[in-house]
Amino acid sequence: MSNLKPQPSQIVTANEIGTGAVVFMTAEGTWTFDVTAACLSETAAESEAMLALAQTSNNRSEVELVCLIAAQRLPDGRPWPVHPREVIRALGPTVRHDLGYQADIKNTSRTLTDVSL
C-alpha cells in the first residue's frame, strides 16, 4: 500500500465504499474517477491540507483507504500518477481494456503504454 508522507506533487486517492472503485480528490474536495481531474499539490503543506480534507467525517462514509500518491504534471497541466501501480489503478487491468475506468471513457487519450516513466 502506498502510504506516502505529504510531499510536493501528490494527489489524494481512495476507494469508493460501495463499489471499491478507485477515486481521486478534486480541488473542491469531491471525488472523481478521472485521475486527470484530481487536485495536484505544489507543496508538502498543500498535500497535508488535501489529506486532511479527504479524511473529514463526511468523506469517511463515502470512501476508504484514503492516501497520497505521487503524481507528475503532464504537459497539458493535468496530473498523472508516477508509479505503474497507480496508473493501473486509475485505468483498470492492462489485460482487459474493456474493464475498469478505461472502459468507461470513450476517447481516452492516455494508456499505460503512453506513460514513459
Place this chain on the structure above:
Amino acid sequence: MYLYDEYDKSVVRQRIADFRDATERRLSGVLSEEEFKLVRQMNGVYLQLHAYMLRVAIPYGSLNSRQLHRLAHIARVYDKGYGHFTTRQNIQFNWPQLQQMPDILEELAGVDMHAIQTSGNVIRNITADHFAGATADEVDDPRPIAELIRQWSTLHPEFSFLPRKFKIAVTASAKDRTAVKFHDIGLVLHEDQTSGRGFKVYVGGGLGRTPFVGHKIREFVPEAQLLAYIEAILRTYNELGRRDNAFKARIKILVHEMGADAFGELVEQEFSRIQPMVDDLPTKELERIRQRFITPDFADLSDTDLGLERAKAEDPEFKRWVSRNCSTHKIPGYAIVGVSLKDHGAIPGDITAEAMDQLAELGKLYSHDEIRATHEQNLVLPHVKKRDLYVVWRGLQAAGLATTNLGQASDIISCPGLDYCVLANARSIPIAQAIAQRFADRKREDLVGALKIRISGCINACGHHHAGHIGILGVDRKGEEMYQLSLGGSGAEDAAISQSTGRGFDADGIVDAVDTVVGIYLDHRHEGENFLEAYRRIGPQPFKEALYGTA
C-alpha cells in the same frame, strides 16, 4: 459430491444474515473501515486494486452442474461476465459491489456453497487431489477425509485466531497432484498390510517469502486418530507460533527454527495426552460423511471403445487432445478429461459465464454431474465414458475449452499480479500471455514436452513460482516492474524449491530468458528426458551461461 445437511445449511445462513447486517452498517457509515475489514475478510471479501473481490470456496475442488451454473449466473448478474479460478481450488469474482455481496452469498448458499474460511488467520479451504474418486492410482477417495477436516475446522473456536492462515491438503495417491509438501499440513492416505489405513503427515511446507518443502513427522497415523493428531499439531503451533511478526508466523518458520524432529516430538506429546480423551468419533463421522457423498453409478463397460479408436485414427487433432488432456480412470471404459483454461494468450484461470454454462451441461450429461477445479487453474470432467469422449471434445471446442496443452509450456500458473492484486509488485498475466504465445506453434510445444512455468506478482507466491520447473517472480525496482528467474522447482512428489539464476530481467527480457532456458534444455537433453530431469542432471550452470554469458 457431498450433500449438505440441515446443520451445514443453518450455519451458512446465519453467517450471511450477520454479514448482511454488518454490510448495511458499513454502507451507512456506522462501522469503520477497520471494524468492517475483519468481518468482510471472514466472508471471503477482499478489497483489491479496482474493486471488491469475492473468493468462493470450492471444497476439495468438487462442483456439480447446478453449482457451476450458479457461478456462471453470479458472473453474469453481479460481475462482469467471468470468473477466475485460483491456485487453491477457489473461484474469485473481481468486480462485485459491496451492497450486493450478501445477495451473492445467498445465491451461493442456495447451491450449498459459501466463502467461509477463504480469508483470515484460520484453517483455509481444504484442498484435495482433483482426480479424487476417479484416478486409478489412489488408495481411496480422499474427499471424505477432506470434508471431515473441513467440518471439524469450520468455525472451530480454538483455531479461529491462529498466528497466520493455515492450509491443509489431502491426497490418497503416490502421484502428488495437490502439492502436499507445500502445505502447512500435507496428508497422504496409504494402506499398510499390518496396520491398515492411515496417513503420512508432512508439516511446515510452504511457498512465499521463505519457501520450505514440508517435513514428514509421521509415517502412519491411523485413520481413526487423524483429527486428534491434527489437533495436536495445531495446538503446538497455536501455542508456539510467532504472533509478533506476520512474516514469521507461519508454521513453516516454527518447524524450521526448532527443527522438524523437535516439533514432531512436541506433537507426539500433545497427541498422547489428548488421544485417550478422544473416542472413535472420526470413524463414525467419516461413515456419515461417506454416506453423504454420492458415488457415481458407473456402468459396466469394456475398457476399449472401438468408436474412440476410430475417431482417433480419423482425427489427429482429437487424438492429440486425448493423449495430452485425458488420464486413466479407475473404472474400465471411463476416462478423466482435463479442461485447459490456458488457451495460448488467454488469462490463466479466467473463464466466461457462457463457457461455465456450457461446461456445466457437459458435466451433467457426460461426467456424472461432476466438475472439478484444479490448483493449476484448470478444470476437470472426472468421469467420462470413453465412448463419449468425441462428443465431449466437440462440446468443449464449441465452448472454447478444448485447448490441448495440459502440463505443457503454455499451461502456465499465473497469479492475478498487478493487474488486480493490491499486494502485487509487478504484473504477471501479461508475462504468462507472452510466454504462452511463444509456444503457440504446437510443434515446438510438443517438442519441448512436459514443462511447468509458474509466475507470481510478488513474494507471496500465489503463482507457486518456487514450485515451477521455471519460476518467475515479479519485483518492483524503483518503480519499474522487473522479473527474477528461478529453475528446477517441483510441486509434485519429488517436491523441490526452484533456485534463482541471478540478476533479474525486464518484461521483454524475461520472456526471452524463458526461450533461452528452453533452448538450452533442448540442446542438452537426453532421449526421453523432460526439463526437470535434464536440469537435475546438468545443473544450473549451462543455463546461467546462456543467460548471462560466461564472464
